[in-house]
Amino acid sequence: MTGPHVWRNVARISLLLVVASFVLAPLWATVMGGFKTNAEIRTSAFALPDTWNLEVYGSILADAAFWRYLGNSLLISCTAVVLTLLVGSAAAYVFAQIRFFGSEFLFSYLLLGMMFPFATAILPLFIKVRDIGLLDTYWAVILPQTAFGLSLAILLFRTFFQQLPKELFEAAYIDGCGYVRFFLRFTLPLSTPILATVGVFVFVQSWNNFLLPLVVLNSREVFTWPLGMMQYRGEYVTQWNQTLAFVTLSLVPAVVFFLAAQKYIVAGLTGGAVKG
Amino acid sequence: MTDTTMPPPEDRPAWGERFRRVATNGRLTAVLILLPPALILFTLFVILPLGESGWYAFYDWNGYGTPEDFVGLRNFEQMAGHSVFATAVGNTVKIIVVSLLVQMPLALFLALLVYRKTPTNAAFRLIFFVPYIMAEVAAGLIWSFVFDGNYGVTASIATTLGIERFFVLADRDLAFYAVMTVIVWKYFGFHMMIYIAALQGVPEDHIEAARIEGASRPQIVRHVQIPHIRPAIAVSAFFAIIGALQVFDLIIPLTNGGPSNQTQTIVTYLYEFGLTRLRIGFGSAVGVVLFVAAVLVAVFYQRIFMRKGTP
Numbered sequence: 317m318t319g320p321h322v323w324r325n326v327a328r329i330s331l332l333l334v335v336a337s338f339v340l341a342p343l344w345a346t347v348m349g350g351f352k353t354n355a356e357i358r359t360s361a362f363a364l365p366d367t368w369n370l371e372v373y374g375s376i377l378a379d380a381a382f383w384r385y386l387g388n389s390l391l392i393s394c395t396a397v398v399l400t401l402l403v404g405s406a407a408a409y410v411f412a413q414i415r416f417f418g419s420e421f422l423f424s425y426l427l428l429g430m431m432f433p434f435a436t437a438i439l440p441l442f443i444k445v446r447d448i449g450l451l452d453t454y455w456a457v458i459l460p461q462t463a464f465g466l467s468l469a470i471l472l473f474r475t476f477f478q479q480l481p482k483e484l485f486e487a488a489y490i491d492g493c494g495y496v497r498f499f500l501r502f503t504l505p506l507s508t509p510i511l512a513t514v515g516v517f518v519f520v521q522s523w524n525n526f527l528l529p530l531v532v533l534n535s536r537e538v539f540t541w542p543l544g545m546m547q548y549r550g551e552y553v554t555q556w557n558q559t560l561a562f563v564t565l566s567l568v569p570a571v572v573f574f575l576a577a578q579k580y581i582v583a584g585l586t587g588g589a590v591k592g
Numbered sequence: 593m594t595d596t597t598m599p600p601p602e603d604r605p606a607w608g609e610r611f612r613r614v615a616t617n618g619r620l621t622a623v624l625i626l627l628p629p630a631l632i633l634f635t636l637f638v639i640l641p642l643g644e645s646g647w648y649a650f651y652d653w654n655g656y657g658t659p660e661d662f663v664g665l666r667n668f669e670q671m672a673g674h675s676v677f678a679t680a681v682g683n684t685v686k687i688i689v690v691s692l693l694v695q696m697p698l699a700l701f702l703a704l705l706v707y708r709k710t711p712t713n714a715a716f717r718l719i720f721f722v723p724y725i726m727a728e729v730a731a732g733l734i735w736s737f738v739f740d741g742n743y744g745v746t747a748s749i750a751t752t753l754g755i756e757r758f759f760v761l762a763d764r765d766l767a768f769y770a771v772m773t774v775i776v777w778k779y780f781g782f783h784m785m786i787y788i789a790a791l792q793g794v795p796e797d798h799i800e801a802a803r804i805e806g807a808s809r810p811q812i813v814r815h816v817q818i819p820h821i822r823p824a825i826a827v828s829a830f831f832a833i834i835g836a837l838q839v840f841d842l843i844i845p846l847t848n849g850g851p852s853n854q855t856q857t858i859v860t861y862l863y864e865f866g867l868t869r870l871r872i873g874f875g876s877a878v879g880v881v882l883f884v885a886a887v888l889v890a891v892f893y894q895r896i897f898m899r900k901g902t903p
Binding site: 328331335336338339340341354357362403407409422425428431435436437439443444459464466467494496497499523526531541542545546549556566570582 | 618619621622623625626627629630631633634636637638639640641642644645648655702705706712716718719720721722723725726727728729730733734735737738740742743744745747748751777781785834837838840841844845859862863866867872875876879880882883886887890
């Protein structure tokens, strides 16, 4: 390696470290904040704590409400993922495999959901959910989330299904395998990469969603974690160590999930978005 | 040949026969079983609410009973004359400008630094992407701590400089700059990832050829890499603009739209003046404006970028 190259690389790495510290400093202060007293946060927000005080974190972990919020979110997100994958792939399969009068029209119709933001229709959605009698239930969040996720899911699924080898279907068809059975026995098992990508996308969207639960959920028993977090913040307005510990613990599942499924998450959140 | 009856010509079976075939080979059944769930869910929770916002927008309605008090365009007129709505739109424009002029160049610059596949680069990419996977509400709460003049970074700065503690989020002039800082922090990693995926698709021999011809690094970036990833830049601009139209979650924990409505965005405005005051008609009118804006962006995007033969 020659001199200029080394220096260029040193400059590059230092620059990246500066940006990395801009990204990580707030997160660091948050994690550390949970170990400190409020007086200590006040004087040194970024230093290591003088003594590692585990009380605040402990009290949150012992709080049933904290687990309740996470459990609610998990239930809602998982159901939304399963529903989106099932309903979306079924529809996409029809569009990929069967030509019928109006199929192009229906396909375009189902893609309309990608045209506009969720918030556009949030008030009528609130009225609708209320009139159906779903207000303050898990379904009030699950069903609209599924419906809004369908457009992208159907688009990505159809593209993927169309690329599956046609010979497979013809062979199965001659053996007497019908469309529905072929879908369940062959198409779905062969499509795990795209199912995973879309599943991760829907999960992250659902897990992080705030506006919809805020509008349709009222009681703390059904709160998702972002609502629970805001509630907690409201209760401990002046006690940052409590709030910061709560935020840290609430983010743990997302970070673990991200590290575990990194490949799919990056593909789902950027690749999926790009194709859309 | 002689003792079997000829089947009807393959391309024109009798109607009854055709129907029987269609039904028994499962094609019709498949369509009737597999398609309706998606159509019903989508119609009920996406299309109907969307259509209804176009209907409610012309009524003065608190959400109970059926809308009866038809007011024509009054909701829209009120909105247009409301200074807070003007602030909200202005803020949205500011977010778009910052996204295009600060966030995207920063993301592209970083992408160029880390797009090659090495372990160090992978680690930096991972770090830069972390804010994006976090919930907006959590990010907002964390930064409301950072900007808290009594506790956070601004407090540390004030202490270090020996000046009086200051409260960025409570300052009418500064609050929105704080919001935009958080937006850049939260989303630059997403744009960077889009560019990285595209940069990795630039053929290595193009770059090599340019280098052999004596092109410098900045020249290669300008004349080889950037032209190659233009579609990715277009996509990221599209997401930046659509994203700017929807900012809500971040604002609530950071400023809740304050101080004195200086940090409202279109969606916080819709929430605050439509839902919390149960003015469903007025809020729906805001929704309609948002919808029109989103459609315009989408159409504009298609016109500009899809025409030029980019996939």
